[in-house]
Amino acid sequence: MNGLPDHDWIRGISIKQPWTTAILTGAKTVENRPRPWRPGWVLLHASQQIDRPALRLPLVARTIRDLRLATGAVVGIARIAACHQDPEGTPTCTEWAQPGVWHLVLTDVQELPLPVPTRGQLGPWKPTADLLRQVFQQLPDFRP
Template identity: 75%
Template structure:
């Protein structure tokens, strides 16, 4: 698939996620990403930030989820669709074991891991990927249709 066959306009963003949380998402276990602000629904490139949350590696939920997975940093490693963004009601149990209290929970579906990570720079908050980066991503996902 070439960039020419992708939709026009502002249909996809990038989201930068620290490791090991990105690996847990790609493993299919972590289906929510916690953020301090509301995000819109739609497609996102999954980008790993340059840092690894070292203390998180000792959390049993995380360590058993990411066992034997590479912790790639500074690269686009997959794509996902945000299908909902919500906060849990006060006093309610968390929507998943990965949800943090008082955070916005980005519900991730249609998660697809890239066969090869693509080195790239991300940033805080939603960011707009370049046409060249999108072209590289979708060369690896020839059957992807937004």
């Protein structure tokens, strides 16, 4: 598969829109989760659900203005570079971070030219070989 490792090296993360698109723009550099995740590569899956109240938040509206909100598909990849919680009583690490939860620090974000429809699930999930083939056909120069 394009010289990519054939072992267990990548997971999927399902994120509601508009948050997924905010990550793809490069503005949202953390994903908020109730539990920590290990560093490593993840497929960015836009879940079927849209967080409609989030669309009215000025920070979100400015970031995703006029962008398409794909749902039910892998729309990109990213690397979780770190995972942390901000100390209680201190400011959050970014304006996108929520207090009291784990912050997955996302780097090396790459948007796919075409979304790849698939089902996601809660928590880290293991993508199929066929899904990985479809994703990495669109990123021929990608190397983990």
